[in-house]
Amino acid sequence: MHLPSSFRNCVELDQAVDSLWNKSINVNTRNVYSTGYKCFIQFCGNHITGFNSRTFNMSKVSEDLLIYFVAHCQSVLKLKYSTIKLYLAGVRFHGVNFDNVNPLCDKFGHTYQRLQNVLNGVKKSESKPLRQKLPITFKILQEIVTCLQCGFFNHDYMDLTFQTACVLAFYGFLRCNEFTCRTVFDPDSNLCVSDINFVSECEVTVNLKATKTDIFRQGIIISLFKIEGVVCPYKLLSQLMSYSNNQTGYLEILPAGRLQALYQQ
CATH class of the missing domain: 1.10.150 (DNA polymerase; domain 1)
Structure with missing residues (x-):
């Protein structure tokens, strides 16, 4: 109309x-x-x-x-x-x-x-290009560990924990979620002290209970060996284990005297 x-x-x-x-x-x-x-x-x-x-x-x-x-x-x-x-x-x-x-x-x-x-x-x-992810080289790893050994966090155990985490991830080709917790610690999937086994005076094994490629959760054993220098995985894991009296506990850091798992942040 x-x-x-x-x-x-x-x-x-x-x-x-x-x-x-x-x-x-x-x-x-x-x-x-x-x-x-x-x-x-x-x-x-x-x-x-x-x-x-x-x-x-x-x-x-x-x-x-x-x-x-x-x-x-x-x-x-x-x-x-x-x-x-x-x-x-x-x-x-x-x-x-x-x-x-x-x-x-x-x-x-x-x-x-x-x-x-x-x-x-x-x-x-207009989408922003993905940020290029550069690899952690052996030289960079040495610098990271050296910095942590000088007391980066002013906490001996925390400095040692991060040294071990960096070296373990480097030699084991680990993804972040394979040695850290997302939110709540889960002993069935997260790395525990009992997953670390010193086979000999020069070899240590790490049992990964959950990985991206292990869809049936059968577990994967990673062997690491003693080497010379500051980035020796055997030496760092041995030092870290000496701090723990609980062989069934998780790999923890101790900020302000409080037990905590190593979380992704």
């Missing part, structure tokens, strides 16, 4: 509608929408032959035109995904306000899927 002509001539209601429409969004959003729409009109003027902004109707906007506008914003104007989304919202706002049409949807009211896919491409292209 079309609006009766009597309403069209009602200045008071026209002003009330305009006021409510203006209050639907805040000033800052309105300014961004206006900038986005002007950018879109300028884009159309530069690429559409015979384009006239005064007679242009938003119902003529196609999905292809919007896709190329997004590409223009991203590749030429160097705009971010969030800004492009706001610019498109400005185009939609203008179309709904002045032409009573949502240019971002088809005639059935469905959002243009190809346009959404292109926007997703813009978003993913």
